[in-house]
Amino acid sequence: MGSTDYEFQTVWRVAGTPEEVAAILGEATAMPRWWPSVYLAAEPVAGAAPEPRPGIPRPVHLHTKGWLPYTLRWTLTVTEPVTSRGFTLSAAGDLNGTGRWTFEPDGPETVITYDWRVGAAKPLLRRLSWLLKPGFAANHRWAMARGQESLALELRRRRAAAGIPPGNPRAVPAPPPPTFTWWPGRQIRAAAQRNR
Template sequence: MGATSKNTADYEFLTVWRVAGTPREVMDILGDAGTLPRWWPSVYLRVVPLDPGNADGTGKAFSLHSKGWLPYTLRWRFTVTEPITERGFAIAANGDLHGTGRWTFEQDGPETVITYDWRVSTSKPLLRRLRWLLKPAFAANHHWAMARGQESLALELRRRRPGTDLSKVPRPAPPTFASRYRWPRSTTHA
């Protein structure tokens, strides 16, 4: 699967989010990768399920077309390698990105602290050739994408709460440089 150890990853990111909600609510959203383009559209342009996996989520596989703030896209796949639970889950990625990611969820009062440990290398030829020069820009691109993820997850948690007036919950941010990608005019968030 192209798993990447700490010693061979081009990039090692540790992202921490804090959102109002329970680990169960977070698991229900992050564990359902097929919905990423709906609630995190600034990053996930398209997600195609490849394998439904097992009852515990292991073996679930998806093909992804994603982007960040910079004007390039990535095509990659991930497979869930550890059960999807209220404590988190892990993935293995391959394609333009290859490596491992681990989501962990921990309740802290009315909020959930979400940690994502992403150890990844790039396979896309342009990114590999320029990484020596542009590594800080690529890292900033990742941080931008993850900040949009926290914002979008918080909005999705609000949308899913019973009794929420959906007209008062803003839409998540669309992708940047969208002229090269046909952005759907209407997206249902209910």
């Protein structure tokens, strides 16, 4: 593995069914709303078919960040249909590689495993990877921890809206916001405001 290559495996456990989890994680355009600490913007690729194959949503251009004050622009393409067992994706842009979400039911919860194998293409990451690779890995772990927290909140919000259990979806706390919204200026602030 080269100095600009990264391999991560993240395991989450959330209260919800694999079907509920797949419905949320399989809709990349909604991620800035429920996972705003990481997903600043998500736009479908212009000209792409709405659903090229059953269970395959159109590719999405993403603007993302972690805890550290830099952002990434990349395109997420689902390469294997979104099902209650999981799906695969590819990344192209500032990050290039593949990801695989796997969903396993465990009583009233779902165990989610995410395998992420990417290479850094953004010049900043490529130049500093040899020195700051542990920091970049910690940044990824921070982002994924916010993802688990945000997904659990979104599941609670959707269940409350459906009356399972009866409750008010507005009583569910907001997801964690992005860090360093002042950096690199208006771009992150504007993206964060759009997705509230």
